[in-house]
Amino acid sequence: MTRPKVLVTRKVHQEAIDLLKEKCELDIWDSDQVIPRDVLLKKVQGVSAIFCTISDVIDAPVLDAAGTQLKTVATMSVGTHHISTYDCKKRDIYVANTPDVAADSAAEFTVTLLLMAARRCLEGVTAVEKGEWGLWKPMWICGTEIVNRTLGILGFGRVGFGVARRMKPFGVKRILYNDMVRASFGDELNAEYVDQDTLFRESDFLVISCALNGLTRNLINKKVFDKMKPTAILINTSRGPVVDTDDLVEALKTGKITAAAVDVTEPQPLPADHPLISMPNCIITPHIATNSTKARLDMAINTSRNIMAVLFR
Numbered sequence: 001m002t003r004p005k006v007l008v009t010r011k012v013h014q015e016a017i018d019l020l021k022e023k024c025e026l027d028i029w030d031s032d033q034v035i036p037r038d039v040l041l042k043k044v045q046g047v048s049a050i051f052c053t054i055s056d057v058i059d060a061p062v063l064d065a066a067g068t069q070l071k072t073v074a075t076m077s078v079g080t081h082h083i084s085t086y087d088c089k090k091r092d093i094y095v096a097n098t099p100d101v102a103a104d105s106a107a108e109f110t111v112t113l114l115l116m117a118a119r120r121c122l123e124g125v126t127a128v129e130k131g132e133w134g135l136w137k138p139m140w141i142c143g144t145e146i147v148n149r150t151l152g153i154l155g156f157g158r159v160g161f162g163v164a165r166r167m168k169p170f171g172v173k174r175i176l177y178n179d180m181v182r183a184s185f186g187d188e189l190n191a192e193y194v195d196q197d198t199l200f201r202e203s204d205f206l207v208i209s210c211a212l213n214g215l216t217r218n219l220i221n222k223k224v225f226d227k228m229k230p231t232a233i234l235i236n237t238s239r240g241p242v243v244d245t246d247d248l249v250e251a252l253k254t255g256k257i258t259a260a261a262v263d264v265t266e267p268q269p270l271p272a273d274h275p276l277i278s279m280p281n282c283i284i285t286p287h288i289a290t291n292s293t294k295a296r297l298d299m300a301i302n303t304s305r306n307i308m309a310v311l312f313r
């Protein structure tokens with residue numbers, strides 16, 4: 001029996017490669033840099049599976065270049081917005097992702113950002129770095145406590161629920177969430193399903209943990225910032241395009257909200273001279289919410305397992 005060909009579009013963990021190697025012929029783009037589009041279009045020809053990451057756009061031209069033997073596109077990520085799932089479905093190609101093994105890491109990191117923003121950690125660290133740490137001052141860099149506040153979550157999936165579960169012991173008074181449907185598992189935390197308007201108006205901390213799609217693209221914009229409390233803090237660990245970056249800059253500058261912490265931006269990466277980068281009330285991390293050593297290894301291994309599950313059913 002001929003061994004199916006698999007294209008791996010990035011340097012990934014050896015454990016994941018070893019799993020595939022047993023039964024497949026591998027072509028690995030063994031680099032930390034994104035595979036150039038023209039190389040991708042050549043290398044996909046004749047493969048049965050693509051092991052990709054969020055940096056690779058897998059659209060109709062890529063699927064066509066691959067050929068009709070392509071059975072699965074497996075992404076080492078939770079998000080699938082870089083894959084045209086519509087075109088995959090039309091061609092009976094399975095799309096696989098790795099949500100379970102990444103959710104704890106993403107939820108932990110989201111809570112980290114929330115706590116850092118609430119307690120103005122970036123301003124404290126910057127002050128120390130700049131040599132501005134003078135004698136103890138009673139009213140210097142005062143942040144917001146979590147206790148008795150309202151936590152709002154947009155997108156109550158594994159990550160959103162994971163954030164709620166972790167924040168509950170901090171003593172938040174209310175947990176509000178909005179998603180396409182009410183989630184029965186929210187009941188165990190007394191989380192309240194509310195409409196978006198209520199979520200935006202009543203949250204002290206607004207966590208964005210939804211998927212990027214036609215309904216959520218640019219959802220958090222000027223109109224939403226106008227509704228939010230001036231003391232509110234926005235956390236985004238979903239996808240950059242869910243938040244309108246210009247409107248966020250404006251909201252932070254004019255005090256429509258008090259602070260933000262974002263792990264994803266639009267554009268991404270942000271140019272070094274982007275105004276958001278120099279704002280003291282905005283923490284920006286470089287899309288690292290799932291970067292725990294364990295989560296990344298598990299994501300790579302699960303991507304290989306997903307491929308094997310489709311190819312050797």
Ligand SMILES: O=CC(=O)O
Pocket residue numbers: 054076077078079080102290
């Ligand atoms: O953003 C990271 C992922 O989708 O896994």
